[in-house]
Amino acid sequence: MSERLLDVRDLKIEIDTRRGRAVVVDGIDLHVDKGETLGVVGESGCGKSLTMLSLVGLLPNRIHTTGGSAHFAGTDLLRMQPAELRAVRGGRIGFVFQDPMTSLNPVMRIGDQLMESLRQHKRLDKAAARQRAGELLKLVGIPGAEQRLESFPHELSGGMRQRVMIAIGLACDPDLLIADEPTTALDVTIQAQIVELVKGLKQRLGMSVVWITHDLALIAGLADRIAVLYAGTVVEDAPAELLFRDPAHPYTRGLLASIPRLHGEDGARLSSIGGTPPEPGRRPQGCPFAPRCPLAEAMCHDIVPALAPLRGVATPHRVACHVANRVREAA
């Protein structure tokens, strides 16, 4: 059994709205082992980004965690004092966000932004921080790294800016790198560069990675294990190969069927999932997917299914569905 690095249990996040509090994350269970890459997949509004932000105390105003725990290397992040959390954030947990243009400071040189985190967390002096910043830029494959320390963010291309973000995320040798849609704003050839870069770095540095995305094809080649989120809950959690080969939740199956493929059969029409995901605050009473589910039965509309191991499989494969087991056994 590998060692657990991050263990999120029953996490709840709510938003204050004019009509009262709306639940956006409703009991998420997630874990990441040491050296593992977890893919967190879901559509907009499923709570994948909020979940990760909540771990390091970066939720926007009016959005609060209201329940659950998130143990990181044994300590509950949700119950840490702000000062302790500051030490973890950017230290043992590194972050890479989707849009480097809004997360980099536009009036600060690249080098200074890198050194800021090194001086804060690693207590390096100026010269040492500068040297390490240069090494980091080299590590993420920025040509002319030393000179680039003097550049401002706007002087770099989108792909280069994202490399800088990754360098900042990696600055303090984190145990865990959380990458939130880091390639969504990038072109596909640049995306390929970044993916290869993170894969290589992960192997060299031996860290764990959580990669948040809506892109199933992208995550296929990246993740060891994948958690599929729907409307603020984990509906399925399985090793990547298993999830693609033998998806158990009707939502996962629908998602996989609705993406066009680059190779192979080309059917005339894609199969699609009817309807739209529920809005926060208007969640159905039972299974959140029940209103769109082709297999929904009466109980699905009343009772929320728990995330439980699939029956009769050797590998850990968890699914939150009342009918999944039965449908599989019948098939």
Place this chain on the structure above:
Amino acid sequence: MGAEPLLRIENLQKHFPIRLGAFGESTAVVHALDDASFDIIAGETLSLVGESGCGKSTTGFTILNLHRATGGQVLYKGRNIAGLDEKAMRPIRRDLQIVFQDPYSTLNPRMTVGEAVGEPMLFHKLVKKPELAERVAQLLGDVGLPPRFAQRYPHELSGGQRQRVAIARALACQPRFIVCDEAISALDVSIQAQIINLLLDLQEKYGLTYLFIAHDLAVVRHISDRVGVMYLGRFAELGTRDQVFGTPLHPYTRALLSAVPEADPVAERSRQRQVLEGDVPSPLSPPSGCRFHTRCPLAMDVCRSTVPAWRDTGVGHFVACHAVPG
């Protein structure tokens, strides 16, 4: 294909002059589109792919005369429509429509869905007021929305529903040709499939011709008859879907296809990816010769000095590359 072209594009060119420096003291020219020549065949879906800044949207806009062409022609019904003034364009606009990526920014927030869909028909005097509601309901039905949606405002709709409204509005004047400019790019996977299916259904029902601009190659493979690949303002390759995806000729097309991830962990693990080095150069000063030569694994001397000719390899598979024989 040999079928009649609906639109014939000849040497189409679009340059944008821009001012540089803090006080706009110097000017430069963005070479957004150069020497594009191709036909759009009635009833087909022609997709344009390429990375940001490659000129695919500019091509769509310039064909519709939403951007005034810097040079070249767009022949529609035997007449060059590039550069026509608004008044002369008006009757032609009915036939040539566009759907944008973000319907939230293109639908007027103060107009109901019914007003938004009805407006083009009233403008072009295609229906009389009393028949309007019925026609709007019919159009909403075409895009899979119930008639009661006519009373709603854009902010009350989901992203997928808004895109359906934008499509209904584009359909209102019974067009022959629709430019879909990243029309499904902002949608979630499950909704994206719904809209793709809708576009295909409508094409079948009304014999529409699409110019489909997108960056998702898997989607493009799914819906296209033919595909054009662009790089930095020029066409690199154009052919049938099977030609471009099955036997790509241009090194850029091959690199692009190789960069696309596949939804298959096993295949991904064993895959040899050809990762392109570097970034796309600036369209302000595109590289001499072939614009791809700075990143091309096959670049030769001639590529640095001479723009490769745009030629048909014999079977309707066009390419612009010195390294491709024949």
